[in-house]
Amino acid sequence: MTTGTPPALVTLGEAMAVVATVAPGPLATGAPLRLGWAGAEATVAIGVSRLGHAAAWTGRLGEDAAGAMVLAGLRAEGVDVSAARTDPAAPTGLMLRERRTADRLRVSYYRAGLAxxxxxxxxxxxxxxxxxxxxxxxxxxxxxxxxxxxxxxHAVAVARAAGAVVSFDVNHRERLWGRAEAAEVLAGLLPYTDIVFAGPEEAALFVPEESPERMARALTRLGPAQAVLKLGARGALVATGDGGLHIRPAVPVTAVDPVGAGDAFVSGYLAAALDGSPVEERLHLAALCGAFAVSVPGDWEGLPRRTELGLLAAQDISR
Structure with missing residues (x-):
């Protein structure tokens, strides 16, 4: 992001330190580890920044080494953290991630009551x-x-009153709250949302469980002008409030780490929206970003820059 440029995208949320094993096996004495940090909203901000749009992240971090690491990392990616807060009364959260077997991840979070x-x-x-x-x-x-x-x-109310596009990724986490409570609270955001992102199970918090196409169309009747269903290896689709439907296959790649792929997808979609691109092009860039993310270990490290997008052109069979 260019210094002094007002952020085109603003996001807020939690970021935490990550300690991850670097090889399959249990988290045990002597296991080789990688130290990093992660956060769903921060990943979106980084993805949008790498694609050329000014982005800002707001959140609370502890006044500790982990919090300093997160802030330094976001600044290094060009993300505006001028509104981020450090909290002297609570430490930065922690995620432990182990690749228990070659194809099974196990994640533990330490976040309750933390910054x-x-x-x-x-x-x-x-x-x-x-x-x-x-x-x-x-x-x-x-x-x-x-x-x-x-x-x-409050952020949604202020931004919407100012005429901003409100983007909402359902991102339901069952470890944090049950489906009934999540559905009740998050349904209150939908009427104020312009773009909603969800997987089929997340969409089922609000609409009957049917085909992805019918679920996406049902979501648009709750308020959003665009309902984007993320279907993983099957790709994605978008229903629009005017009755449009756009379907996009995934870009075939060798998946190394699925963590962060959904946030990478969102970053591509929103960057293309900021470009002024139509829905088809938003889906195209979103699919490419998701493919880059799953091809690299880590939450945000594999996010592409504009100059790198052509690297996956040969795999993009839908173009």
Whole structure:
């Protein structure tokens, strides 16, 4: 992001340190480990920034080495963190990730009551929100605490009143809350959302479980102008409020790490929206970003830059 450029995209949420094994096997004494950091909303901000649009991330981090690592990493990716807060009263959260077998990941989170969950409406930079073209939120943040939920609701209200596009990724996390509570709370965001992203199981929080096409169309009747269903290896589809339907196969690649692929997909879709591209081109860029992400270990490390998109052109059979 160019210094002084107002962010085109603003997002808010939790980010945490990650300790991950680098080879299959249990997390045990002597296991080789990789230290990093992650966060769904931060991944989207990085993806949009790498694709050439100014992006900002807001959240709370501890006044500790892990929090400093996250902030330094986001700054290095050109993401505006001027509105991020450090919390002297709570440490940064932690994720432990082990590749228990060659094809099974096991993840443990340490986040309850920690810095990320203490995000509150007063942490938000309203000038940043009113100047953004897109606000992106997820269903993770409202699940963290009452104050974090209030922060999301306030951000949506401010951004929408200013005319920004509101993007919402359902991102349901069953470890944080049950389906009934999630459905009740997150359904309240849909009428104020312009673009909603969900997998079929997440869409079923709000609409009857049917074909992906029918579910996406049903979501648009709840408020969003565009409902994007992420179907993993089967690709994705978008239903629009005017009755349009756009279907996109996935780009075939060798999957190394599925973590972060959905957020990478969202970053590509929103970057293309900021480009002013039509829905078909948004899906195209989203699919490429998702393919890059699953091809590289880590949550955000594999996100592409514009100059790299052609590397997967040969695999993109839908073009």
């Amino acid at each position: 990320g969950s203490r995000l509150a409406p007063e942490d938000l930079d309203e000038a940043q929100l009113t100047g953004a073209r897109v606000l992106h939120v997820t269903g993770i943040t409202p699940a963290l605490s009452a104050t974090a939920r209030a922060a999301v609701e």
